[in-house]
Amino acid sequence: MAGQGWVPMLTVWGRKTSSNVQALMWCIGELGLPYRRHDAGHRFGGTDTPEFLAMNPNGTVPVLRDGGSEPLWETGAILRYLAGRYGAAPFWPAESLARAHIDKWAEWAKINVTLGFTEPVFWRVVRTAPAKRDPAAIDRAVAALDRILAVAEAQLARSAFLAGEAFTLADIQLGHVLFRYFDIPIARPDRPALRRYYDTLAMRPAFREHVMVSYEELRVLD
Ligand SMILES: N[C@@H](CCC(=O)N[C@@H](CS)C(=O)NCC(=O)O)C(=O)O
Numbered sequence: 001m002a003g004q005g006w007v008p009m010l011t012v013w014g015r016k017t018s019s020n021v022q023a024l025m026w027c028i029g030e031l032g033l034p035y036r037r038h039d040a041g042h043r044f045g046g047t048d049t050p051e052f053l054a055m056n057p058n059g060t061v062p063v064l065r066d067g068g069s070e071p072l073w074e075t076g077a078i079l080r081y082l083a084g085r086y087g088a089a090p091f092w093p094a095e096s097l098a099r100a101h102i103d104k105w106a107e108w109a110k111i112n113v114t115l116g117f118t119e120p121v122f123w124r125v126v127r128t129a130p131a132k133r134d135p136a137a138i139d140r141a142v143a144a145l146d147r148i149l150a151v152a153e154a155q156l157a158r159s160a161f162l163a164g165e166a167f168t169l170a171d172i173q174l175g176h177v178l179f180r181y182f183d184i185p186i187a188r189p190d191r192p193a194l195r196r197y198y199d200t201l202a203m204r205p206a207f208r209e210h211v212m213v214s215y216e217e218l219r220v221l222d
Contacts, residue, residue, distance in 0.1 A: 009081075010035040013052070014061030015042050017218055019118055020075040022211045023063045023176040027169070028080050029206025031086045031157070042092050042216060056208050058084065063198050072133065076110050083169050090166035102163040105155075105170035116145045127217060129222045149191060156193035160200070168203075175201045179212050 010033055010101040014021035029036050041061040048059055055071035056063045064072045066085070066135055074077050080103070083092030093099045120141035124133060152174060155162060163170040178198045182188070201207050 011036075011065045013040040013046075013055070013063040015039050015044055016210075016213050017042065017113070017215055018061050019177055019180070020060075022213065023075050023172050024062045024064065024082075025210035026176055026206050027082055027172050029210055030091070030167075030172070030204070031080070031082060033086055035174045049104040049161070076106070079106070079169055079172060087169070090164075090168060091147060092169050098117050102168045102170050105163045105168075105174040105201055108151075108172035109170060112148045113145070114177055115175055116141070116148050117181060121145055121186060122177075122180055122184065125186060126180075127218055127220050129220050131222065140184065142188075146189050146191075149194060152197075153191045171201065175207065178213050179207075180215060 001132075004112065011025060012028070012035055013165065014024070014037070016022070016025070016037075016039070021037075021041075025035075025037070028132075038046075040052065040063075046052055046057075047061065047185050051138065052063075053059055055065075055153070056073040058073065058210055060073065062073070062075060063077045063128065064081075066072075072081060080092075089095075089098070124138050124141065141213060161167050162174050175198070178201065180193075182195075182198055202212065
């Protein structure tokens with residue numbers, strides 16, 4: 001049992017440039033939790049070793065251990081764990097229905113916006129050599145993403161944050177891709193509520209530290 005003065009120590013495996021690691025680190029920052037982070041994945045490697053695969057058989061980042069806990073993977077599950085263990089209302093309410101309302105938007109953002117942006121758009125624009133880029137495929141992916149972002153736009157025109165008037169876990173799942181969305185050279189239809197929302201997130205210290213991170217090391221040049 002933890003004695004007085006015991007401080008929980010989170011250990012994260014994952015490189016700063018991973019969008020999923022960014023979501024996790026942003027959440028850790030918002031909750032003000034102590035952590036140590038080991039670079040892993042992409043140029044750092046280390047995700048195909050027996051030791052890493054024993055923690056996460058998928059060989060992906062992030063992985064989290066809380067003190068001596070079993071390793072956790074799947075960013076959505078990790079975020080919910082941290083929010084439940086260390087968070088409180090309104091970020092992650094204990095009451096089931098209030099929490100499900102936030103979770104509904106978090107899940108929506110993860111499976112629609114994140115998955116509609118990262119590989120279909122970001123990879124095609126930044127992680128594909130210029131000569132190999134497919135402008136028509138990029139246009140189609142941006143248009144498909146915008147049909148999803150129209151839902152966020154309508155919601156954010158009604159409320160300050162994705163799940164209402166308070167900053168919640170749902171904002172982590174939507175917001176962590178918006179730095180890249182607004183930064184890369186793609187056609188962006190006018191979405192004033194989304195832009196206002198992004199500008200608000202960009203004032204949060206934890207967002208600036210963990211999400212507004214250069215992605216230059218991911219760029220594929222040829
Ligand atoms: N569904 C997983 C996806 C994890 C994932 O695909 N992570 C990427 C980084 S965002 C990864 O490990 N890429 C390989 C690498 O970095 O070497 C999650 O949400 O955590």
